[in-house]
Structures are given as C-alpha cells and as structure tokens.
Amino acid sequence: MVIIRAIGWVRERLGIHDVAHKRISKPQRIADLIPELRSPLFNNIIILVNGRPATKDTVVNDNDEILLMPVTSGG
Amino acid sequence: MKGWWGKVLRINLSENKVSVQKIEAETLVKFIGGRGLAAKILWDELKPGIDPLSPENKLIIAAGPLTGVVGPSTGKLVVAAKSPLTNGYGDGNIGTNASVQLRKAGYDAIVVEGASKKPVYIYIEDDKVDIISAEGLWGRDTFETERLLKEVHGKDVGVLLIGPAGENLVRYATIISQEGRSGGRPGIGAVMGSKKLKAIVIRGTKEIPVADKNEVVKVASEAYREIKNAPAYNFWMRQGTMATIEWSNTNSVLPTFNFREGVFDFYRLIDGYSMEAMKVTQRGCPNCNMICGNVVIDYEKELSELDYENVAMLGSNIGLGHLGKVATLNKLADKYGIDTISLGNVLAFATEASEKKLIDEKIEWGDFKKYKELVEDIAFRRGLGDLLAEGTKRISEKIKGDSWKWAMNVKGLEISAYDCHAAPAMALAYATSPIGAHHKDAWVIAWEVKVGRTTYTKEKVEKVIELQRIRGGIFETLVACRLPWIELGLKLEYYMRLFKAATGIDMTLNDYYKVADRVYALIRAFWVREYGEKWSREMDYPPARWFEEPLTKGPLKGAHLDREKYDTMLSWYYEIRGWDERGIPRKSTLEELGLSDVARELEKYVELSK
Numbered sequence: 001m002v003i004i005r006a007i008g009w010v011r012e013r014l015g016i017h018d019v020a021h022k023r024i025s026k027p028q029r030i031a032d033l034i035p036e037l038r039s040p041l042f043n044n045i046i047i048l049v050n051g052r053p054a055t056k057d058t059v060v061n062d063n064d065e066i067l068l069m070p071v072t073s074g075g
Numbered sequence: 076m077k078g079w080w081g082k083v084l085r086i087n088l089s090e091n092k093v094s095v096q097k098i099e100a101e102t103l104v105k106f107i108g109g110r111g112l113a114a115k116i117l118w119d120e121l122k123p124g125i126d127p128l129s130p131e132n133k134l135i136i137a138a139g140p141l142t143g144v145v146g147p148s149t150g151k152l153v154v155a156a157k158s159p160l161t162n163g164y165g166d167g168n169i170g171t172n173a174s175v176q177l178r179k180a181g182y183d184a185i186v187v188e189g190a191s192k193k194p195v196y197i198y199i200e201d202d203k204v205d206i207i208s209a210e211g212l213w214g215r216d217t218f219e220t221e222r223l224l225k226e227v228h229g230k231d232v233g234v235l236l237i238g239p240a241g242e243n244l245v246r247y248a249t250i251i252s253q254e255g256r257s258g259g260r261p262g263i264g265a266v267m268g269s270k271k272l273k274a275i276v277i278r279g280t281k282e283i284p285v286a287d288k289n290e291v292v293k294v295a296s297e298a299y300r301e302i303k304n305a306p307a308y309n310f311w312m313r314q315g316t317m318a319t320i321e322w323s324n325t326n327s328v329l330p331t332f333n334f335r336e337g338v339f340d341f342y343r344l345i346d347g348y349s350m351e352a353m354k355v356t357q358r359g360c361p362n363c364n365m366i367c368g369n370v371v372i373d374y375e376k377e378l379s380e381l382d383y384e385n386v387a388m389l390g391s392n393i394g395l396g397h398l399g400k401v402a403t404l405n406k407l408a409d410k411y412g413i414d415t416i417s418l419g420n421v422l423a424f425a426t427e428a429s430e431k432k433l434i435d436e437k438i439e440w441g442d443f444k445k446y447k448e449l450v451e452d453i454a455f456r457r458g459l460g461d462l463l464a465e466g467t468k469r470i471s472e473k474i475k476g477d478s479w480k481w482a483m484n485v486k487g488l489e490i491s492a493y494d495c496h497a498a499p500a501m502a503l504a505y506a507t508s509p510i511g512a513h514h515k516d517a518w519v520i521a522w523e524v525k526v527g528r529t530t531y532t533k534e535k536v537e538k539v540i541e542l543q544r545i546r547g548g549i550f551e552t553l554v555a556c557r558l559p560w561i562e563l564g565l566k567l568e569y570y571m572r573l574f575k576a577a578t579g580i581d582m583t584l585n586d587y588y589k590v591a592d593r594v595y596a597l598i599r600a601f602w603v604r605e606y607g608e609k610w611s612r613e614m615d616y617p618p619a620r621w622f623e624e625p626l627t628k629g630p631l632k633g634a635h636l637d638r639e640k641y642d643t644m645l646s647w648y649y650e651i652r653g654w655d656e657r658g659i660p661r662k663s664t665l666e667e668l669g670l671s672d673v674a675r676e677l678e679k680y681v682e683l684s685k
C-alpha cells in the first residue's frame with residue numbers, strides 16, 4: 001500500500017482528504033500512480049517521498065509515503 | 076521623464092518648512108524607487124552614529140515607477156529610516172491607498188526631517204501641503220484616528236499613521252493604514268513618533284505620467300487574467316497566506332514556543348480552515364485582484380485582519396491554539412501600531428525568560444489574558460512592558476544569563492515565522508536580509524524543501540541571492556507586491572514589460588539584477604558605516620538556538636544547523652556578492668556597481684578590500 005498525503009490547494013484539486021492509500025503490485029512512477037498529476041496544473045508543486053525530494057518520475061514501492069504540496073510563501 | 080515625477084516632497088517639522096526637490100534622472104534609473112531611492116537618500120543625508128529617535132533621523136516614504144499605475148498589486152509604498160531597533164538601515168512596505176494618492180499628488184517620495192515640538196499631522200493635496208495640529212489625535216489608536224481623519228478630509232484620502240506604540244517609541248512600532256495594513260517592522264513607526272508626527276494624509280488628483288498608456292493597460296489586463304487563471308487562485312481567495320500554517324507545520328517550520336520546535340500540536344485550531352470558518356470579509360491593497368487580508372470576528376467580537384505571519388507569531392510561537400484569541404492580540408497590535416512579528420517574538424522570549432527565572436513576572440505559554448495585558452503594557456511602556464518595548468536583543472542584554480542564545484533576532488530585528496533548525500538556506504536568507512531577520516527578501520524555504528533540507532550547497536546560496544535580487548530588488552524598488560509572482564506564478568516578464576510601458580526604458584532581468592545588487596551593496600555600506608570597526612561577519616549569523624538546541628519533536632526531530640557548514644555558505648555568499656570575508660563590499664565591487672562615491676565615503680570608516 002502506498003500512502004498519499006497532500007495539503008492546501010493540491011489536496012483539494014486532487015480530491016484527497018487527509019490521507020489516501022493506493023494498492024500497487026509492482027514499483028510504479030508517481031505520475032502513473034496519480035495520473036492527475038500529469039496536468040500542467042501540477043507543474044510547480046513540491047513532491048516528497050518518505051520525506052525526501054522527488055519528482056513525478058520517481059518510482060515508489062509498497063509502504064512508501066508520498067507528500068504533495070503547493071509552493072507557498074506565507075507573505 | 077515618464078514613469079516618475081522626478082520630485083521629492085521635503086517637510087521639515089523643526090522649521091515648519093515645505094519644499095520640493097528635483098531628483099536627477101540618472102539617480103532614478105540607478106535606484107528606480109522605493110527601497111532604492113530610500114537607501115540612496117538615507118546614505119547621502121544621514122550623519123553616521125545619530126540617534127535614530129532624534130530629529131536628525133529622516134523618515135522616507137517612497138513609491139516606485141509602478142506604484143499606483145494600473146497593474147497587478149501595485150498599490151504599495153516603502154517606508155524607511157535608520158532603525159531604532161537595529162541601528163542600521165530599516166524599511167518595510169505597506170499596501171495602501173496612500174501609495175496611489177502620493178503618486179497622484181505628483182511625488183515619488185516624501186522626506187520628513189527634524190521634529191515638531193507638538194503633535195502634528197501632514198495634509199497633502201497635490202501641491203498644497205499643510206502641517207496641522209494633532210493634539211486631539213495623539214494617544215488615540217490607529218483605527219479611531221484614521222476614522223476621524225477621514226471624517227475631516229473625506230473617505231477617499233490615503234492615510235499613513237501611528238498608534239500609541241509609535242508615540243511611546245516602542246522600538247518595533249510600525250506605520251499603519253486602513254485598519255491593519257502595517258509596515259516598517261524595524262521601528263519606523265517609532266521614528267515617526269519621535270518626530271511627533273501622528274499621520275500623513277494624502278489626496279492626489281493628477282494623472283500619473285507613463286510612457287505608453289495603452290501598453291500599460293494591455294500588459295496589466297493580460298497579467299490580471301493570468302492571475303485569475305492560476306491553479307491556486309480560488310484556494311488563495313479563500314485562505315490567502317493562512318494556508319501556510321498547515322504547510323509550515325507539515326514541514327516542521329512552524330515557529331513554536333519561541334522557535335524551540337517546528338510543529339504545534341494545535342495547529343489545526345489556528346490554520347486556514349479554522350480561519351475560513353470565522354471569516355466575515357476580505358480586504359486588500361489597491362490594484363490587487365487577489366486580495367489576501369482575511370477579516371474575522373475575534374474573541375472580543377471585533378474585526379481583525381489575519382495573515383500567516385501574525386497568526387504563527389501570536390499563535391504557535393506563544394503556545395496559543397485559539398484563533399479568536401490570536402485575532403484579538405493581532406487586532407490590538409494593529410490598533411496600537413506594533414509589529415506582530417516582533418511582538419510574537421518578544422512575548423515568547425518573555426515567557427521563556429519567566430520559565431527560566433530570568434525575570435520575576437510569571438508568564439505561562441498560551442496565557443491569553445497575560446499576553447493581552449502585556450501587549451497594552453508594551454504599547455504604553457508600563458511596568459515590564461517598558462523593557463519589552465525594547466525588543467529581544469536589548470532585553471537579553473539586560474536580563475543576561477544565556478538568553479542571547481534564544482533571543483530570536485538577527486542584527487536586532489526579530490525573526491519572522493519560519494523555523495530554521497533544518498533549513499540552512501532560509502537561515503542564510505534571514506541572516507543576510509538587508510534589514511535584519513525578515514522573510515521579505517528571500518523566502519527560499521519552499522525551494523529548499525523541494526531540493527532537500529540537510530545540504531549546505533553553493534546552489535542554495537545562489538538561490539538565496541537570486542531571490543534577494545527579485546524580491547528585495549525588483550519588487551521593493553518598483554514598488555509592487557511579490558505575491559502574484561510567488562504565490563500564483565505570474566511571470567516576472569510582466570513586471571519588466573510594465574516597467575517599460577511605464578518608463579519607456581527597456582531593461583532585461585539581468586539589468587535589473589544589477590540595480591538590485593547596487594541597492595544591496597549600498598544598504599550594506601550603510602550598515603558598515605554605522606557599525607564601523609564593530610562590524611563583523613558575526614552580524615550575518617542566525618541565533619545560537621538553531622545551532623545548539625535540536626528539535627525535540629516532529630518528523631525532523633534531532634535536526635539543528637551546523638555552524639561550520641553555515642560559515643562556508645556565508646563565505647560563498649560574500650564571494651558571489653563581491654564582498655570580503657567580513658561581509659563588506661570590496662572597493663572594486665562598489666566601483667563596478669557605479670558606487671565609487673560610496674567607496675570613498677566608506678573608506679573613512681573601515682579599510683576596504685580591493
């Protein structure tokens with residue numbers, strides 16, 4: 001099971017609540033696991049896998065945790 | 076010359092004199108406006124070593140060539156002076172109708188000199204300038220004062236004013252406008268108070284001169300459209316910067332308990348969703364189509380305008396997990412004219428000092444009632460408030476112990492709302508910001524999260540400088556709000572196009588970077604001239620807490636900054652900027668930036684490296 005967390009507008013655009021889970025049978029690219037991310041809307045977002053920097057092309061395995069976040073500035 | 080009026084309005088309050096001074100075209104092209112113009116005037120005209128709260132200091136209100144011109148978020152101006160908090164260069168920007176009115180009145184900047192013996196305010200209507208008694212306004216809060224001034228002068232005037240904190244010379248008093256628009260963190264409100272100047276009221280009726288009006292409208296319309304089409308637009312309109320509470324907590328950078336931690340157990344109670352549930356209306360700056368001032372009903376059933384910085388600093392950083400109460404503290408700060416970022420730092424610092432028995436007063440984390448009393452005591456300099464009004468650096472020098480390690484400031488200016496235990500680039504950005512610790516110049520943390528938190532690379536240093544050039548250089552001199560660009564991805568090329576349409580001058584991004592470097596070098600020269608031989612690279616260090624006390628909670632538990640690696644980053648920073656190992660611009664750098672006169676003056680105070 002891959003854990004997917006997202007925050008801010010990215011979460012709302014993806015329609016995820018706090019956490020989503022996806023079952024995978026073999027390692028998969030993030031962009032294949034979450035095809036919505038291929039949209040240009042998500043060109044400039046932050047992706048972490050298990051707390052480490054990643055991209056849409058990063059391959060995830062069972063039990064990995066993906067975190068998707070907008071770039072924000074706070075003011 | 077199009078784009079600028081080429082005029083500075085000078086008001087001497089000691090002599091009750093008003094004059095208009097021409098600014099040379101060459102100066103405008105070199106320094107553009109806003110921060111650039113303010114730094115140039117302060118460098119040329121202030122005697123080093125003056126008391127910032129004496130009549131010798133000057134208060135600068137400076138617009139830029141885009142201020143007031145139709146275009147995304149161009150309703151901003153810069154306020155600047157020698158800072159009573161840092162004794163160095165200080166400035167801040169405010170989004171206010173006063174910026175538009177200033178430009179329509181026919182000026183690029185106002186310089187207020189000297190000091191009045193009695194409280195006054197200044198009324199400007201185009202070429203007519205009156206200095207009027209403010210005896211009846213002195214002592215009143217900023218909301219009431221603005222209302223009264225508008226009753227007299229009409230609703231459409233622009234107003235810049237101070238509250239009791241500025242009057243009582245609180246070292247982190249700000250200038251306020253429109254009930255909550257606040258600017259000038261490094262005590263620019265106290266400088267205004269020291270001049271016994273309660274307010275500046277402006278009405279302008281002229282047309283701002285631009286080179287190509289049709290092109291301005293065309294570029295502005297395209298840019299406004301692009302903003303509205305941004306993927307994050309709707310969410311931004313709901314939460315504005317308040318969405319950052321959740322973001323910061325997720326990334327362990329939400330300042331908590333005086334920056335001891337980066338996560339707050341009750342962050343949900345103060346986040347953007349909690350704010351949405353309380354929101355009654357939305358306010359913003361002129362010319363903005365993505366207004367971000369979220370107004371809620373506070374604990375005392377009054378209106379309070381919230382953003383991320385004030386909620387983080389008056390919420391998690393003081394252990395207060397109740398948004399209504401945070402909003403009340405925020406409203407009081409706005410009414411009294413106190414900077415919310417420094418205030419949140421000072422309250423947290425006082426709480427920790429109480430916990431460690433370095434002060435007698437009993438203050439507990441999250442004690443709203445006590446904090447509320449303290450905010451009032453600070454504004455009126457009563458009891459402990461008199462000491463707290465001095466800012467964390469001076470308080471720490473007084474109460475001693477190891478408090479200097481957790482007095483969370485750089486150069487005396489308190490840190491804004493991002494914890495840097497695990498963010499070396501953001502720590503460097505704070506430490507090298509031209510006014511002391513502030514996120515305005517380089518908010519690098521999102522990029523740092525993207526590329527990795529634990530590394531200390533030259534690439535990170537280059538990014539800090541790139542952002543300083545854009546945020547602290549382009550946006551602070553144009554003067555325009557950076558949020559359309561950083562939050563909703565509006566391309567920088569729009570600003571270059573608008574600049575060309577307004578001024579007729581075709582500048583590439585690289586040309587503008589050179590302007591930014593010039594302004595940075597000039598501001599650094601100002602600091603060095605003030606500090607003389609006392610200046611050292613230690614001035615560009617973040618607080619010891621981030622090096623010595625690891626995070627004890629959250630996903631980054633155990634993280635702290637590495638001093639040696641930070642020092643290497645700082646050396647790279649100086650190298651790229653053409654500054655020497657002390658952080659002083661080299662003579663050759665100043666000359667290359669067209670600042671030979673600055674080099675000659677600076678050499679009187681310190682030896683310059685070649």
Ligand code: SF4
Nearest residue numbers: 148359360363367556
């Ligand atoms: S985005 Fe916010 S701060 Fe910027 S101009 Fe608009 S209202 Fe003002």
